[in-house]
Amino acid sequence: MAVAAPTAPAQKPASHATRSEITIPFEHYQLANGLNVILSPDHAVPTVAVDMWYHVGSKNEVPGRTGFAHLFEHVMFTGSGHVPYGLHDKLTEGVGGFNNGSTTNDRTNYWEIVPSNYLESAVWLEADRMGFLLDALDTTKLNAQRDIVKNERRQS
Numbered sequence: 001m002a003v004a005a006p007t008a009p010a011q012k013p014a015s016h017a018t019r020s021e022i023t024i025p026f027e028h029y030q031l032a033n034g035l036n037v038i039l040s041p042d043h044a045v046p047t048v049a050v051d052m053w054y055h056v057g058s059k060n061e062v063p064g065r066t067g068f069a070h071l072f073e074h075v076m077f078t079g080s081g082h083v084p085y086g087l088h089d090k091l092t093e094g095v096g097g098f099n100n101g102s103t104t105n106d107r108t109n110y111w112e113i114v115p116s117n118y119l120e121s122a123v124w125l126e127a128d129r130m131g132f133l134l135d136a137l138d139t140t141k142l143n144a145q146r147d148i149v150k151n152e153r154r155q156s
Contacts, residue, residue, distance in 0.1 A: 024040060025041065026040040027039045048114060048122065052110045052111070052130070054107060057069045057103055057104050058104070067149055069103045069108055073102070074148060076101065078136065078144075079141070080136050084136065085141070088129070092114055095115055095118050096114070097112055097115065110126065
C-alpha cells in the first residue's frame with residue numbers, strides 16, 4: 001500500500017463535534033499490479049508523506065526463527081540498484097525531510113516526509129527500493145544488518 005498525503009499537525013476537534021461530523025477526504029486506487037494507493041490532500045502545510053506498507057511482519061515468522069521481518073526492514077535501508085547506501089537519507093534530509101521504517105506484528109512500512117514539491121522524488125525512491133534492492137544487496141551488508149538487529153534485541 002502506498003500513501004501520499006500532505007502532512008499537518010493534528011488539530012483538536014471542537015467539543016461539540018460528533019464522530020459523524022469528522023471526515024478525512026481521500027481517494028483510493030488499486031493499480032494493475034495490486035498496489036493500493038491512498039491519496040488524502042491537506043493543504044495546511046506544504047509537505048507530503050509517502051508511506052509504503054507491506055502486509056508482512058513478525059506474525060509471518062515461525063517459533064525459533066524470529067527477527068526476520070525486522071532484519072528485512074533494516075536491509076531495505078542498505079541501498080538499491082540506483083540509490084547507493086546513504087543516498088536515500090541525503091536526498092530526503094537534504095531538502096529538509098526525513099525517512100524511517102518500522103515493523104509490527106502484521107506490517108512493515110517505510111516512509112518519507114518531504115516538501116510537497118519533492119513528491120515525485122520520494123515515490124521514485126520507494127519504487128527503486130521496492131524494485132531494485134537485490135541489485136545492491138551483498139553478504140557484507142546483510143551480515144552487518146543482522147548484527148545490528150541482534151544487538152537491538154539484546155538491548156530490549
